[in-house]
Amino acid sequence: MTADRSRAYEEAVRVRLAAARLWAAHRAPYLASAVFALNPVILEPAAHDDTGAPVADPEFRAFPADTRWNLYVEPGTALATPVEEIGWWMLHQVGHLVRGHASRSPARPRPGREAAGAPARGEEAHRWNQAADAELNDDVVAEDLPGPAGVISPAELGLPAHRTAEEYVPMLDVLAEAMGRGGQALAEAIDCGSAVDGRERTYEDAGSAGGLTRLDRDLLERSIAAAAVRDRISGRGEVPAGWRRWAEERLRPSVNWRARLGAVIRSGLSTVAGQVDFSYRRPSRRAGAYAGVVPPSMVRAVPDTVLVVDTSGSVTGDVLNRLLAEVTGIIDGVAGPGRRLRAFCCDVRPYPVQVVRRAGDIALTGGGGTDMRAGLAAATALRPRPDLVVVLTDGRTAWPERRPAARVVVCLIGEGGHAPGWASVVRVPARVPVKGGA
Incomplete structure (x- = not known):
């Protein structure tokens, strides 16, 4: 030509x-x-x-x-x-x-x-x-x-x-x-x-x-x-x-997602942690004032949290690992460091529950589609029942029509996806930067 x-x-x-x-x-x-x-x-x-x-x-x-x-x-x-x-x-x-x-x-x-x-x-x-x-x-x-x-x-x-x-x-x-x-x-x-x-x-x-x-x-x-x-x-x-x-x-105004995530999780945990009860595990400091009677002491409830992690193919492991570190750090700040956490990985089905001390100990398994209905059902079926369920997902999934028995916080990763109206929702960027870094 x-x-x-x-x-x-x-x-x-x-x-x-x-x-x-x-x-x-x-x-x-x-x-x-x-x-x-x-x-x-x-x-x-x-x-x-x-x-x-x-x-x-x-x-x-x-x-x-x-x-x-x-x-x-x-x-x-x-x-x-x-x-x-x-x-x-x-x-x-x-x-x-x-x-x-x-x-x-x-x-x-x-x-x-x-x-x-x-x-x-x-x-x-x-x-x-x-x-x-x-x-x-x-x-x-x-x-x-x-x-x-x-x-x-x-x-x-x-x-x-x-x-x-x-x-x-x-x-x-x-x-x-x-x-x-x-x-x-x-x-x-x-x-x-x-x-x-x-x-x-x-x-x-x-x-x-x-x-x-x-x-x-x-x-x-x-x-x-x-x-x-x-x-x-x-x-x-x-x-x-x-x-x-x-x-x-x-066009939705952007907010500091870390600050909002911390506030939402602390709110859910503090509701439980603020409750007090009597316990005989430790004698009361006023026991000497009671002749022949051992009075109970006042104790603070320890909130029980379960993580449900979306491990479908649409969510990258790097983002999940960084976000898990953020979430567990907030939980430690309210409930105390070193506590054992229960965690589920979930794609179209929940995988066996993992009991860990740190976010890095969670083995991310899965990689298929996504159905958070199965993950939430497994979380709320645990005994003892959790006080708070934190879900890490991109929101491209079906959700239960009714509010589960526990309070639910959804960390919604990326710009797409959706969360149910009954959940507390925090939008998290798809590229979660290292705290204090780029």
Whole structure:
């Protein structure tokens, strides 16, 4: 392909991208700033052997993106795709980026895990891509923007609406297994890039010098959230439920999570520790005033705490270890150092209870899905029954409908997930820094 023809094709691609941006911004005004923040990276085209014209590459059908907001455009695919469909994929990729699917991905590379089981991790990344697509496409359909053929849609699959990607993963696993027995595939294989699973692709080298900085991304997300909330309040447009929830969560004022966590746990423990009772384990200091009678002394109740630790694949061990150290330090401050703690690890089921003295002694076991109903049921079934249950989780789980017998504090890790209304909740950053450090 000559240089002149290559430039002509590139110019034609840029014209289509510009038209697609305008279409997307018009259909979802609250995402307009995000759509125009995408940085198109036009790749080297695959040329037809005879004509030299660009040939569409199915690998780039979804116009994949990376976490720096680079949108990778293969010329043959862009020229063969209708402008409206390109705009639809732009809105779709913005959804992956803004909702942090790469950081939430259970398949993202982690030190020491990538060498073993690479094919299995690839299958996990594919299922996560489908689940993240299902989370997004609910809202796109709500805007009366049905997706291209072959994309995952909860409505078409008979799945419940308005769930998170973490909730859709096990549902899609069940569906895929059932359809596989009948010789059918769940859906076409569509790759949205590292923006959805955090796994870099080889073609991303072409965009390594561009994209948005971390500060740029943070400011952009805040402006998008403000636009979504503003549109809802003003009544100018109907913002889909998923975007409303995200926007409200994103704009929620930040607080010192350590101070709040300490206050909530101390409040729960002090209620028990403040109670007093009589005990004959130690004679009263006034025993000499009673002839022939040994009076009891007053004792302070020692609060009993149980930890329930979410060890599903979506929560990293490093974050859990640091957060456990914070929590146990607070408990020691109220209940006294060196006390024995009971702890459960839980994914879809609770593992055997561990009795430990320090957070570092807890062996983190598990790695499947998540069901905190099972963990809380196991904790409250212990005897003696705990006074306080502290749950460490990312909140991407089902919860009991009714308040358990013990008081519950939920340490909600990261930006996503949710906790029940009957629990005391503390939002904790996904990257828990070392106390006093970065």
